[in-house]
Ligand SMILES: Nc1ncnc2c1ncn2[C@@H]1O[C@H](COP(=O)(O)OP(=O)(O)OP(=O)(O)O)[C@@H](O)[C@H]1O
């Protein structure tokens with residue numbers, strides 16, 4: 311069995327000092343890297359950096375790419391030797407894009423663990439559109455909720471006699487080719503990667519703090535937005551929306567009659583508060599944002615209906631969530647608390663960086679989460 315997410319919130323027994331480790335997130339538009347170590351029992355930020363991938367594909371900064379393995383290796387090598395970032399460690403973990411994974415929550419009858427291990431791959435076949443021999447499979451049995459309003463249990467807290475006890479199992483699959491590609495990249499960059507982890511689990515580690523109620527995490531990338539619901543630290547639902555921050559740039563470029571480069575600059579500089587030739591950026595941008603948030607709202611409503619529980623908070627991460635004014639639009643859409651995720655809260659950083667890290671934080675949620683897991687492995 312593969313091990314994509316089994317040591318999510320491992321705690322305790324942390325050593326005082328450790329070697330430096332890296333968390334690497336290879337997104338479609340940029341590589342993000344974070345170097346941390348443990349000093350006096352705390353995770354300490356040593357350095358972090360980002361490298362835009364657009365230029366490796368003849369595109370602009372902020373644009374999504376689909377680079378060949380060779381080009382990715384070239385970019386990663388450039389990132390590792392970038393003087394200003396000054397990466398000094400080879401020990402790392404690497405995040406794998408959500409898009410390269412398959413996930414499903416399946417229901418199984420209650421049975422002994424050993425039998426489950428045999429039955430889950432058979433059941434998983436129904437949800438995985440490629441031969442099971444071509445994927446690495448991992449699963450996690452979702453612990454039963456004591457909440458009396460949980461499905462299959464009446465308001466009295468007593469299960470109706472007709473309901474057979476069922477287990478909910480989170481199944482995750484990665485195609486073997488994906489793993490081979492990443493192993494190859496690690497070898498060519500001379501990194502020492504101890505794991506590959508689907509990015510969602512990395513973000514959960516850096517963003518969450520043992521919250522009990524369901525939380526919606528929205529990761530706004532370049533061409534897509536990933537949304538997932540986490541409850542009691544367990545991933546319960548995950549979806550991808552085919553719109554991202556690059557769509558906003560494209561819309562600005564078209565509507566305002568400016569180049570894509572200028573539109574990208576305007577987006578980052580002014581966000582929803584810009585205006586050119588009498589056209590407000592807000593009018594253009596909210597169009598895409600409303601699409602993304604209303605799709606996300608469908609997922610929230612479906613979840614609430616199925617499990618009879620409210621999602622209590624929305625957390626925004628990803629480069630797209632650095633957009634000025636995005637929180638207000640999200641608040642209007644969801645009508646629940648919306649916050650910007652700050653993964654750097656889990657690491658100690660020099661005080662003078664505090665404001666910068668708050669702004670760039672959401673973009674590094676995946677990389678920080680990966681680095682934290684690698685650090686745990688040092689103990
Ligand atoms: N300050 C900012 N304001 C608005 N948008 C921004 C800002 N900074 C970055 N972005 C946008 O965020 C997007 C990149 O986000 P991110 O780095 O999370 O994507 P990625 O990880 O490369 O993509 P994916 O996760 O989809 O593979 C780009 O489209 C970029 O224009």
Ligand SMILES: [Mg+2]
Nearest residue numbers: 337338531628
């Ligand atoms: Mg990303």
